[in-house]
Amino acid sequence: MGAPVMWEISWSRLAEEERDLLRAAEVVNGCGGKGSWIDPPDWLFVASCDQHDFHYWRGGDEGDRAEADWQFYQAMIVDTKSASWWRRPFARIRAWSYYKAVRLFGAKYWNDGPVRGRVDLDAALRQGRAKLAG
Numbered sequence: 001m002g003a004p005v006m007w008e009i010s011w012s013r014l015a016e017e018e019r020d021l022l023r024a025a026e027v028v029n030g031c032g033g034k035g036s037w038i039d040p041p042d043w044l045f046v047a048s049c050d051q052h053d054f055h056y057w058r059g060g061d062e063g064d065r066a067e068a069d070w071q072f073y074q075a076m077i078v079d080t081k082s083a084s085w086w087r088r089p090f091a092r093i094r095a096w097s098y099y100k101a102v103r104l105f106g107a108k109y110w111n112d113g114p115v116r117g118r119v120d121l122d123a124a125l126r127q128g129r130a131k132l133a134g
């Protein structure tokens with residue numbers, strides 16, 4: 001295990017307005033890949049999927065991808081707590097299957113370095129603004 005990574009940019013530090021711009025710029029698109037090996041319904045997991053998309057866009061090495069996928073699974077497990085009790089077992093199964101799917105099929109969507117940072121984020125935000133302006 002290396003030292004904990006200090007990311008220059010993180011999803012948790014973005015304002016909601018910035019997240020909307022990244023959606024407009026198609027940096028994040030909810031559940032499922034761009035172009036897409038699977039088109040799962042967003043259902044409970046849309047925020048977790050967007051965060052996972054952001055991690056894939058930011059990129060890094062294969063260890064970072066494994067970490068991004070594991071964080072995705074953990075985030076979905078938190079999401080399942082907001083499902084009604086009778087849906088929760090299905091939600092957990094779905095979270096696990098999404099996790100397995102990104103582990104198996106996610107590599108081609110991963111930004112295999114160099115890691116994107118502040119400059120790239122600013123460019124994506126500008127792109128999102130331009131899209132929204134039409």
Ligand SMILES: [Ca+2]
Nearest residue numbers: 029030031032
């Ligand atoms: Ca996605």
